[in-house]
Amino acid sequence: MKIGGDIFLNATQDFSDPAVKSFIRDAFEFLKKYLVSELNSARYVDVAEEFFEAEDQTFKKYGFNLRHPGKVALRDKLDDPESKFVFDFTRGLLFQSVRLACLLHDVGHFPYSHTVESAVSNYLRELFDTKDDIKGPEKQIFENCTEMINHFGAANLLDEGKLHEYISLKIIDEILPESKLTEFQYFSRLLAKKIINQGDVAEDEENIIHTLYEIASGEVDADRLDYTLRDPYSSGLELGKFDIERLLNNFTIARTEEDIYRILPKGQALSSIESFFHQRYLTHKYLIYHHGKVRMDQIVGKITEILIQIYFNNQKEEYEKIRLILMENGFDNLWSKINDYENTSNEGYEDYFYCDEGWFNNLIKTIFSQKEDLHNKDIKIINNLFLLIETFILRKTENIYSIFKRYDMYYKFFKDIYTKVNKEAKEDANFTDFKNRCSEIIQDDIDLILTEINDKHSDVVFLYKKILPKLLKWETKDETELKIVIDDNDGNTQLIPANEISPYIDSLKVVKNEERMFHMFLIGDNLKEQSEKIKEIYNDICESVKDKYIYKKNKEKGSES
Known part of the structure; x- marks a missing residue:
């Protein structure tokens, strides 16, 4: 503020x-x-x-x-x-x-912030994308889920990061x-x-x-300046501070050639701007995207997705006891109190206020406490739910295997796939080009890869998270969206792309391209002790990616000929 x-x-x-x-x-x-x-x-x-x-x-x-x-x-x-x-x-x-x-603007965040929001958005977006193909009992599940959309508003709210801002707008009137x-x-x-x-x-x-x-x-906004200083300090991460006072004292109003007003930093604050982006990059790399944090985030997201599936599926008797717990603990407060789309009443917003991390944790602990009565190992979704809840609330890291935590493991993963591709179909691209192309294929087909692995290995949950370095947005490949206000020798004001006056900021373009990666996690009961199982799944993932790479490569060659 x-x-x-x-x-x-x-x-x-x-x-x-x-x-x-x-x-x-x-x-x-x-x-x-x-x-x-x-x-x-x-x-x-x-x-x-x-x-x-x-x-x-x-x-x-x-x-x-x-x-x-x-x-x-x-x-x-x-x-x-x-x-x-x-x-x-x-x-x-x-x-x-x-x-x-x-x-x-962020007061409407879900418990666990973007993690639960992304799980809700992704699940409902996937339903809407496939709604024309849904038939039979699944059709009723889709109809039940539209209740959630109606409370949130238009379906375009499912775009990343839109839900919590929409909720914030509603809550402000109540506060x-x-x-x-x-x-x-x-x-x-x-x-x-x-x-x-x-x-x-x-x-x-x-x-x-x-x-x-x-x-x-924005690119240098109040929220980013705040958490880039606060989060490393609060977590004990050893990062240097940037001179926030120098930066704050050097903001100004500027006008573009199109007569658009911008609130931008001046050139006098360049050293602070460089330090800010450096610290923001390191904060994301070593704190926000640390594999230990990301894997717990993904587990919470998957738990949320499963709970939504169970809550809206009144077709399966096996889900009924868990559904009852969800209803008794106000699971629908996550959406039903947001917007009364029938009469615009704000009554009941306080029920959403209590949907914080403590509420979420108590909900899943209540489910887990009745494991003996509720657990059915023959039903995969319930088995996965209890595995994930146990791993999360008891912090059972022995259940989690990270396929790669560091960049050397990340590169080894691609080298193993590169070797497999070369054995089956001679690869003419160099390794760097192959890695970049293969990474794009994984990101395009990750849902299919996840399904294949999770179907084949029903006692293991395979999770994935794409990691993008948090740096600057680039308006073009050679020009940052962030402009710096500079006064020339004649006293005229110019808006110069930040990378044109700072070689350091320009170098972040290389970091942006080279440090894109993703995390892959396997969750299973005492999985770390099962080395042969891990090798088998790792090999299956490599085979799946290899097959998709060769298929797309042959398809591209066919279209060229």
Whole structure:
């Protein structure tokens, strides 16, 4: 919250800067129009009056010198877009709204954050992708699952990362009810929701809202700056700090050639920008993507997917006892309290608030505590569920075998496949090109590979996670999306791609391409002691990938001829 506010204040502090002045003027016209449409003209002045009457230490702390000119004079001054009152009011309202957006945009996260969200999204997305092929009893399961979609809203919410932001928008109204807010606070809430929901704004609002959204979710945003410092420190990971104050003090408003406003760092902060991306890369590589964390994430995700399958499948008697536990423990609170699509009531949101990691853990512990009564080894999905729950809650690492933890093991995996391909069909590509092509095939066909291995080895669960280095987005292959604001010798402002002024940032392009990999895990009862079993499954995975590689290679040759 504080970081987002600091970015905005520092970027807009110089009213003599033409870009800042233009942004504030355009933002005020947007606010005036939006205030009148959402409230009315009388309340619009009330919002401004309340701001200038504010005794809130927050505004004084951040340098706002509020002088109330009187209600009649205030209305006149708000009609003058060049007045200092317009500058202060617009800046103050946007400042408070941005702080709220940064604080609340992730408040709708599921237990275990993106892990459970991805499991829900992936399961439902797969159902929707195959709905035309579903027949018989499975059709009823699909119809049951549409209940969840109806509560979340449109099916496009199943895109990665969309669900929790949608939930956040709903929860904000519950956390900050209109009845308890002043005019200024209420409109700050409205605007914060608009920033969070930036994909759903009118064309004439985009330039202002998208600019503010960059503070909450951009290449160098408040959230990333926060966790890149916090997470390594909290976990004990030995990473150096970057100079966040230098970076925060050097944000500014800039305009592109297309007259789009951007909130961007200046060249004076380049050393801090480089340090930030370096630490963010290492944080993901050695903490967020550590194989020990990733495999537990994947286990939680798989448990969630199985529980959803069981909950919505009222066709199998064998699932009924577990379904009963899920219903008694409010499993449907994950979605049914999000949006009452029949009458838009918010009643019951507090039930979703309690769906945290403790609630999830108690749910699966309740299921596991009745293992003797519920476990049926003849039913694969139930057998897998108890294996995964036991591995997770008891941290039974002896059940988990990581096919590769380090890059040397990763390369060995591809070399083994390369050898198999060469034995069966002469491979003319060098190893590096083969590895890259083979990696693409695995990512394209991973669901099929997982199914093949899990069907053949029913007592083992095979899980997979793609790992992508968290660096910068590249607008083109030679140009980063992040721009740095530079003043030339003539005093003109230029927006330069970060990689063009920093060889270090440019070198991250190589890292982005070379360090893409994935984790593969096998989970089975005391699997680590079963070396022959592990070798057999490893060989089956290599054979599966080899067959798909040769098939696609022959198919491509056939199409060329």
